[in-house]
Amino acid sequence: MALRVIFTKKLLRSGFHPQPTSQIVLSRGLQTFSLPDLSYDYGALEPAISGEIMQLHHQKHHQAYVTNYNKALEQLHEAISKGDSATVAKLQSAIKFDGGGHINHSIFWKNLTPISEGGGEPPKGSLGWAIDTDFGSLDALVKKISTEGAALQGSGWVWLALDKELKKLVVETTPNQDPLVTKGASLVPLLGIDVWEHAYYLQYKNVRPDYLKNIWKVINWKYANEIYEKESS
Numbered sequence: 001m002a003l004r005v006i007f008t009k010k011l012l013r014s015g016f017h018p019q020p021t022s023q024i025v026l027s028r029g030l031q032t033f034s035l036p037d038l039s040y041d042y043g044a045l046e047p048a049i050s051g052e053i054m055q056l057h058h059q060k061h062h063q064a065y066v067t068n069y070n071k072a073l074e075q076l077h078e079a080i081s082k083g084d085s086a087t088v089a090k091l092q093s094a095i096k097f098d099g100g101g102h103i104n105h106s107i108f109w110k111n112l113t114p115i116s117e118g119g120g121e122p123p124k125g126s127l128g129w130a131i132d133t134d135f136g137s138l139d140a141l142v143k144k145i146s147t148e149g150a151a152l153q154g155s156g157w158v159w160l161a162l163d164k165e166l167k168k169l170v171v172e173t174t175p176n177q178d179p180l181v182t183k184g185a186s187l188v189p190l191l192g193i194d195v196w197e198h199a200y201y202l203q204y205k206n207v208r209p210d211y212l213k214n215i216w217k218v219i220n221w222k223y224a225n226e227i228y229e230k231e232s233s
């Protein structure tokens, strides 16, 4: 993901003249994040997901998470430099929500690809074997993910993950924008499906199961297989 480095100019603007120890803090800088480009056009996933949804989802929703995440990081940086523990603590929920939103959506875009680029093609290679071993078949896995995604109360995500400790595939859900790592440090996301209403409402209204039925037509199993092979070797 794209990164750019900014420095806390606020301290300098406020008349703060850094001494050698403070310069260490300043020289560390603050990494901020930017909206990643998609590798396909907004309309390229139709009819499974409409171009209107994709454009809003990427340009408005994901962008808002990025903007608010950067804002929270800048405030955190400032609070730490001032020794303001109350503000540091207060910022944790924004960092989890907006940082999680950025992490999750960055994965989600890679999990999708147009049918003409292989969207929906069953996984080849070792991921295909692992799915058969751990779930019985790809159809059984798709049914499990769709069922758990439909049953998730409120907003959240349903995941196919590799548990590196147990060395097996697992299906997990996370509420809100919690990233998968909050369910366990050994979990590597292979596939994450956004079940927030903003991901489907314009096209599927309130019928989340229909969205979860059609999204498989544009799932990028090749990408999931690449991550699986890299992380399981």
Ligand SMILES: [Fe+2]
Pocket: 057, 061, 105, 194, 196, 198, 199
């Ligand atoms: Fe989303």
